[in-house]
Amino acid sequence: MMTVIEVKNLIKKYGNLKAVDNLSFSVSKGEIFGMLGPNGAGKSTTFEIIVGILRRDSGDVKVLGVDPEKQPEAVKSRIGVQLQAAQTFRKLTVRETLKLFAGFYPNPLPVDETIAQVDLVEKMNSRVETRSGGQRQRLSVAIAMISNGEIIFLDEPTTGLDPQARRDLWGSIIELKNLGKTVFLTTHFMEEAQKLCDRVAIIDYGKIVALGSPQELITAHFQEMSLEIVQPELRNEPKLRELTSVTEVIELNDLTVLRTPNLTATIQELSALTKTLGIKLDDFRIRQANLEDVFLKLTGRRIKQ
Amino acid sequence: MKAFFQLLTANMKEIFRDRMQFWWFILFPVLFVTGFGVVYSSTGGPAGEDNGIKFEVSIVKEGEGAFAAAITEAFEGVPEFAVQTRTKSEALQDFATGKSGLVIILPAELEVLPVAADNLIDEDRRIEIPVYCRPDQFFLMYAVNKILHGAEKEVLGQPSVMEIKLNTAITHDEGAKDEPGNKNDAPGAGFNIIDYILPGILAMTLMQLGLFGSIRVLALRVSRILKLLGSTPLPRGMFLAGEILIRVGMSFIQALIVIFIGHYGFGLTLANNWLYIAGWVLLGTAAFVSMGYMFTTFAKTIESGNAIMQLVQLLMMFLSGIFMPLDLLPGYLQTVMRFIPLTYLADGMRHAIAGNPSLYGITTDLAVLLGITIFCLITTVKRFRWE
Numbered sequence: 001m002m003t004v005i006e007v008k009n010l011i012k013k014y015g016n017l018k019a020v021d022n023l024s025f026s027v028s029k030g031e032i033f034g035m036l037g038p039n040g041a042g043k044s045t046t047f048e049i050i051v052g053i054l055r056r057d058s059g060d061v062k063v064l065g066v067d068p069e070k071q072p073e074a075v076k077s078r079i080g081v082q083l084q085a086a087q088t089f090r091k092l093t094v095r096e097t098l099k100l101f102a103g104f105y106p107n108p109l110p111v112d113e114t115i116a117q118v119d120l121v122e123k124m125n126s127r128v129e130t131r132s133g134g135q136r137q138r139l140s141v142a143i144a145m146i147s148n149g150e151i152i153f154l155d156e157p158t159t160g161l162d163p164q165a166r167r168d169l170w171g172s173i174i175e176l177k178n179l180g181k182t183v184f185l186t187t188h189f190m191e192e193a194q195k196l197c198d199r200v201a202i203i204d205y206g207k208i209v210a211l212g213s214p215q216e217l218i219t220a221h222f223q224e225m226s227l228e229i230v231q232p233e234l235r236n237e238p239k240l241r242e243l244t245s246v247t248e249v250i251e252l253n254d255l256t257v258l259r260t261p262n263l264t265a266t267i268q269e270l271s272a273l274t275k276t277l278g279i280k281l282d283d284f285r286i287r288q289a290n291l292e293d294v295f296l297k298l299t300g301r302r303i304k305q
Numbered sequence: 306m307k308a309f310f311q312l313l314t315a316n317m318k319e320i321f322r323d324r325m326q327f328w329w330f331i332l333f334p335v336l337f338v339t340g341f342g343v344v345y346s347s348t349g350g351p352a353g354e355d356n357g358i359k360f361e362v363s364i365v366k367e368g369e370g371a372f373a374a375a376i377t378e379a380f381e382g383v384p385e386f387a388v389q390t391r392t393k394s395e396a397l398q399d400f401a402t403g404k405s406g407l408v409i410i411l412p413a414e415l416e417v418l419p420v421a422a423d424n425l426i427d428e429d430r431r432i433e434i435p436v437y438c439r440p441d442q443f444f445l446m447y448a449v450n451k452i453l454h455g456a457e458k459e460v461l462g463q464p465s466v467m468e469i470k471l472n473t474a475i476t477h478d479e480g481a482k483d484e485p486g487n488k489n490d491a492p493g494a495g496f497n498i499i500d501y502i503l504p505g506i507l508a509m510t511l512m513q514l515g516l517f518g519s520i521r522v523l524a525l526r527v528s529r530i531l532k533l534l535g536s537t538p539l540p541r542g543m544f545l546a547g548e549i550l551i552r553v554g555m556s557f558i559q560a561l562i563v564i565f566i567g568h569y570g571f572g573l574t575l576a577n578n579w580l581y582i583a584g585w586v587l588l589g590t591a592a593f594v595s596m597g598y599m600f601t602t603f604a605k606t607i608e609s610g611n612a613i614m615q616l617v618q619l620l621m622m623f624l625s626g627i628f629m630p631l632d633l634l635p636g637y638l639q640t641v642m643r644f645i646p647l648t649y650l651a652d653g654m655r656h657a658i659a660g661n662p663s664l665y666g667i668t669t670d671l672a673v674l675l676g677i678t679i680f681c682l683i684t685t686v687k688r689f690r691w692e
Contacts (some may be wrong), residue, residue, distance in 0.1 A: 053535045053691070077538035086529035091322035092315055103311040104537040127322075143533070 080147030370416030505627030515593025576660025
C-alpha cells in the first residue's frame with residue numbers, strides 16, 4: 001500500500017500547552033482515515049499542520065511525499081480542504097462560490113456535478129448568507145471536493161447537519177473513496193468514525209490512545225457487553241459492584257454501565273438484586289461495545305459530555 | 306491570472322451586493338462635500354461673487370512702492386474685503402478694541418527690494434510681515450497668505466522673502482514653493498475657502514476608505530475565510546493585491562464624486578490635469594490603505610478593529626488642519642499637526658486639485674506619504690496573520 005500521509009513525532013505547543021504531543025501515524029492511498037476525539041483533543045491542530053496552514057514545532061510531516069511546510073504550494077494544489085467553522089463569502093451564490101474555488105485548482109471537478117453531489121442543485125443560485133447552517137456546511141465540503149485533489153481533508157464535516165443530511169454526506173464521502181481518493185477526516189461523532197472510517201486514530205490531550213480499524217479496536221478492548229441502567233434508583237448503588245458476573249461498573253452522569261462477558265448471568269443477578277432492594281427493574285438496555293466505549297475505557301471520559 | 310480576476314470579481318460582488326455598504330460608499334463623500342460646501346460657501350463665498358458679506362481689512366503702509374500698491378490692489382480685488390489704508394497706531398488701536406478684525410502691516414524695507422528681472426535678491430533675507438487677525442476670522446488668513454505671496458510673486462517674479470507673522474510670530478515654512486503653472490496665485494484672483502476645505506475633505510474620505518476598508522480583511526480573518534483561502538493553492542499575495550486594487554478603484558470613484566460636486570456645486574478650482582490629481586489620489590490611497598492594514602494586524606476582533614480605526618480617524622480629522630489652515634492654530638497644535646499623516650495628504654490635495662501653494666512643500670508631502678506607505682507595508686507584512 002502506498003503511503004500518502006506520513007506523520008512522525010509531531011509536536012505543536014501553544015505556550016505551555018502541548019496541543020499535539022508526539023503524534024505518529026501514516027495514511028495509505030485510498031483509505032478513509034479518521035481522527036476521533038473530543039473537542040480540544042488536538043485534532044484540528046494536527047489537521048491544519050498536515051494541510052500546510054499551520055507551522056509545527058517539531059516532527060516530520062509528508063503529504064504525497066512533500067513537506068507541506070516547506071513546499072505548501074506543491075501540496076495544496078493536490079489536495080482539497082474543508083475547514084471547521086470556516087465561512088465563505090456571504091454575498092456570493094452557492095454556484096459562484098464553487099466556481100471561484102474551482103478556479104484556484106489546476107484540474108477541478110465540473111461545478112454543476114459537485115453541486116449535485118452535495119445536493120444543493122435547487123439552492124445553487126441563492127446567496128450563501130440565505131442558506132441554512134447545514135447547507136453551508138455541505139457547501140464547504142463541496143469546496144474540498146471540487147479541487148479534485150488526491151486527498152480530501154475534512155475537518156468535522158458533518159457538524160451542524162441533521163441525521164438525514166449526515167447520512168447523505170457519508171454517502172458522498174464513501175463515493176470519494178470509490179473514486180480512488182484518500183479521505184482524511186476528523187470527527188467527534190463515534191458513529192461517524194465507526195461507519196465511515198477504514199482506520200481510526202483515537203486522540204486525547206494531543207496523544208493517540210488507540211489506532212486501528214473500528215472493529216479491531218473494539219475487539220481488542222472488549223470481549224464484554226455493556227448493560228446500561230437508566231433508572232435513577234440504582235445510581236451509585238454499591239451492591240452493583242458485588243455482582244459476580246460484572247467485571248466493571250462505570251457511573252456516568254445519566255446512566256450506570258455494567259460490563260459483562262456473560263449477559264444472561266448479569267441480568268439474573270440484577271433482577272435478584274432489585275427484588276431484594278424492592279425496586280422494579282424496568283429501564284435498562286443492552287449494547288455492544290463501540291468506539292465510544294473504547295474511548296471511555298482508555299481515558300475514563302466520554303467523547304461528548 | 307484567471308483565478309485573480311475571478312477573485313477580484315467575487316470580491317467586488319461581495320462588497321457591492323451589500324446595499325448598506327454600497328450606499329454608504331456613495332453617500333459618504335456626497336454628504337461631506339455638500340455639507341462642507343454649503344457651510345463654507347456661506348462664510349467665505351466662491352471667488353468673484355459678491356454675496357453681501359464684507360470683512361474689514363486695514364492695510365498699514367510703512368513705505369510707498371510697487372509692493373504696497375500690488376498688495377493693496379489685490380485685496381481690493383476681493384469682493385468680500387472692504388480695504389482701508391491707515392496708520393499703524395490707528396489700525397492697531399481698532400484691532401485692540403475689536404473694531405477691526407484684520408490688520409496687515411507692510412514694512413518699509415519691503416520696497417527696498419530689487420524689482421523683477423533683477424536677480425540679485427539675497428536669498429537668505431527674510432522680511433517679516435506682521436498680520437493681526439481676530440480668532441473668529443482666522444479662516445481669512447488663508448486668503449491673506451495667498452494674496453501676499455501672490456503679490457510677491459508678481460512683483461519679484463520669484464519666490465518668497467516674506468514671512469507672515471501672525472500674533473505670536475509663527476514662521477512660515479520656507480519649503481513652501483509655488484509650483485509653476487498654478488495660475489491661481491495671481492493677485493486679485495480672490496480667495497475661495499472652498500479650495501481650502503474640499504481637497505481636505507477628499508483627503509479625509511480617502512483616509513476613511515483606507516482605514517475602514519481594511520476592516521474587511523479583519524472580518525475575513527475572523528470568519529476564517531482567509532484561512533480557507535490559505536488552504537488553496539491561491540498565492541496569498543494575489544489575494545491582498547486584489548483587495549488593494551479594489552480599494553484603489555473605490556478611491557477613484559470617491560475622488561470623482563468629491564471633485565465633481567465640489568467643482569460644479571461650489572466652484573472648486575481645478576488647477577491641474579486629471580492625471581496629476583489621480584497620482585495624488587493613488588498615493589493617498591496607498592498610504593491609508595496600508596496604514597489600515599497595519600492597524601488590523603493589532604486587532605483580534607472586528608469590534609477592536611473598529612475602535613482602533615475610529616480613534617485614529619478622529620485624531621487625524623481634527624489634528625490635521627483639514628478644517629483650518631495650520632498657520633492659524635496655536636503653536637503646540639501646529640507641532641502636533643506636523644506628526645499627523647493626513648495633514649500632508651490634505652496639503653498635497655489642495656495643491657493638486659486647487660493649485661494652492663503647498664504649506665510644507667510638495668517634496669515633503671510626497672516624502673511623508675511615501676514613507677508612511679513603505680513603513681506600514683513593511684510592518685503589515687511582518688505582523689500579518691492569516692488566522
